[in-house]
Amino acid sequence: MTGDVLVVAGAVLHRSRVLLAQRDYPAEVAGLWELPGGKVESGETPTQALIRELCEELDVRVSVGAPLADVVTPREGLKLVAHRARIVSGTPRAVEHRAIAWVDAQRLAELDRNSQIVPNDIGWIRELTAELQVR
Numbered sequence: 001m002t003g004d005v006l007v008v009a010g011a012v013l014h015r016s017r018v019l020l021a022q023r024d025y026p027a028e029v030a031g032l033w034e035l036p037g038g039k040v041e042s043g044e045t046p047t048q049a050l051i052r053e054l055c056e057e058l059d060v061r062v063s064v065g066a067p068l069a070d071v072v073t074p075r076e077g078l079k080l081v082a083h084r085a086r087i088v089s090g091t092p093r094a095v096e097h098r099a100i101a102w103v104d105a106q107r108l109a110e111l112d113r114n115s116q117i118v119p120n121d122i123g124w125i126r127e128l129t130a131e132l133q134v135r
């Protein structure tokens with residue numbers, strides 16, 4: 001037991017786009033875009049947590065793939081990992097977010113340049129942008 005909080009986020013990919021979700025709260029990040037996800041609860045694997053979170057947040061069933069290289073540690077006791085994911089059933093909708101959007105490499109880079117990505121997720125953007133460019 002470390003007491004550390006592990007957050008798992010999903011890079012949901014389809015063709016040459018990734019799904020981003022726009023936060024509605026808290027105020028510091030409201031309006032900014034993130035990879036949807038949430039905390040891994042006790043007894044869950046990160047994969048199970050991501051499946052549950054994307055069901056709750058997007059109302060879809062996903063299969064979970066390989067992690068992105070960057071493990072983000074914004075502060076002591078908090079760690080964020082992101083996994084690639086694919087929708088296996090359902091059509092995503094913004095259950096808990098303000099909006100969702102499928103973005104291509106160009107749009108992703110633009111959101112990053114304009115500081116419209118939540119700070120914790122910025123470390124994943126370069127890898128994702130490069131990956132989308134070759135899909």
Ligand code: CDP
Binds near residue numbers: 009034039120121
């Ligand atoms: O639903 P749950 O409370 O587990 O998750 P959340 O509130 O959506 O996310 C847990 C924490 O991880 C919050 O502090 C989020 O800001 C953070 N998070 C993040 O920084 N980047 C993401 N892509 C997802 C969550």
